[in-house]
Amino acid sequence: MHEFSTVKNIVDKVTEIAIKEGAKEITRLEIELGELTLLEEEQMRFWLEIMISQTDLGKNAEIVLNKVYGVIQCNKCNYKGSLDTTGMEHLYPILKCPRCGSHDLEIIKGNDCMIKSLEIED
Amino acid sequence: MKIVKLEESVLKKVRVLAEENKKLLDEKGIIAFDVMGSVGSGKTSLIKWIVKKLKNKYKIGVVAGDLTTEFDAERIEEEGIPVIQAHTGRACHLDPGLVRMAIENLPLDDIDILFIENVGNLICPAAVPLGVHKEFVVTSVTEGPYMIKKHPYMFQRADYVAINKVDLKEAMNVSIEDLKNDLKELNPDAFVYETNGITGDGIDNLIKCMNFQQ
Numbered sequence: 022m023h024e025f026s027t028v029k030n031i032v033d034k035v036t037e038i039a040i041k042e043g044a045k046e047i048t049r050l051e052i053e054l055g056e057l058t059l060l061e062e063e064q065m066r067f068w069l070e071i072m073i074s075q076t077d078l079g080k081n082a083e084i085v086l087n088k089v090y091g092v093i094q095c096n097k098c099n100y101k102g103s104l105d106t107t108g109m110e111h112l113y114p115i116l117k118c119p120r121c122g123s124h125d126l127e128i129i130k131g132n133d134c135m136i137k138s139l140e141i142e143d
Numbered sequence: 144m145k146i147v148k149l150e151e152s153v154l155k156k157v158r159v160l161a162e163e164n165k166k167l168l169d170e171k172g173i174i175a176f177d178v179m180g181s182v183g184s185g186k187t188s189l190i191k192w193i194v195k196k197l198k199n200k201y202k203i204g205v206v207a208g209d210l211t212t213e214f215d216a217e218r219i220e221e222e223g224i225p226v227i228q229a230h231t232g233r234a235c236h237l238d239p240g241l242v243r244m245a246i247e248n249l250p251l252d253d254i255d256i257l258f259i260e261n262v263g264n265l266i267c268p269a270a271v272p273l274g275v276h277k278e279f280v281v282t283s284v285t286e287g288p289y290m291i292k293k294h295p296y297m298f299q300r301a302d303y304v305a306i307n308k309v310d311l312k313e314a315m316n317v318s319i320e321d322l323k324n325d326l327k328e329l330n331p332d333a334f335v336y337e338t339n340g341i342t343g344d345g346i347d348n349l350i351k352c353m354n355f356q357q
Contacts, residue, residue, distance in 0.1 A: 023236060023267040031153055042147055059270035059296055115295050124331060134154050139147040
């Protein structure tokens with residue numbers, strides 16, 4: 022459900038930029054979604070498609086949603102890489118070092134949601 | 144056709160707002176807790192008990208988050224401390240902007256401890272930082288034996304966990320040890336306490352662990 026408010030922010034921002042750029046139409050919107058955010062990919066896509074299609078400029082916009090895999094650095098054993106995503110944890114990995122089991126780690130990548138680019142007809 | 148490159152973080156705004164809240168709280172010397180948990184887990188009852196036991200030693204403020212009602216704020220107000228009700232309307236979690244509006248209506252110069260009671264929900268609040276110092280999650284045996292395992296995102300970040308309604312463990316056939324082991328697996332650093340929100344049992348230990356003196 023929190024995907025709704027995130028998408029609302031994206032659509033507002035994108036519309037604001039498109040207007041500033043003098044766009045007649047938004048044709049493509051590229052979003053990068055981190056695996057370690059608590060944003061569900063399919064819900065993001067669902068709300069993005071609905072909300073952008075209801076704007077004046079984005080009626081026909083193509084949505085490209087790219088997933089960015091998580092990378093962590095373990096503060097105990099210095100492991101750097103992905104988390105364990107076997108079994109059910111492919112849905113959302115537990116923040117635990119897959120090598121030594123420590124919970125003391127930093128997230129290096131995959132903790133954000135970015136508006137990467139906007140394609141417009143001007 | 145034109146391509147506008149942006150590289151704009153959508154979540155940054157939320158993080159910045161949360162950091163601003165934390166800065167304000169730090170300037171005022173306030174320690175703040177985000178109190179999260181399922182609907183009906185006992186968040187308000189435990190806050191009320193903590194307030195009851197600490198209000199003569201500390202100046203406490205509470206932000207009570209709910210969709211549209213004011214029951215929680217009214218219950219805590221009975222303790223005679225400043226309470227602000229933050230209404231989320233339809234939203235399933237508080238956000239740092241709403242919290243900012245709420246705390247600006249509290250006498251911050253006259254508060255040592257702030258409890259922010261989030262909307263009853265074990266999922267969405269885990270995604271949204273508010274700018275607090277500590278996260279306190281309340282779960283209860285009536286939520287069944289798998290509540291911690293089923294919500295790793297919330298429990299893996301908690302500083303304090305209360306397992307509430309422990310008096311009902313036999314009736315619910317829930318093992319407290321199993322719940323504690325589930326938590327240890329996810330988050331070995333969290334402090335976990337058994338509580339009873341009706342009688343106040345276990346609250347003294349929780350308060351001690353939060354480093355407050357009665």
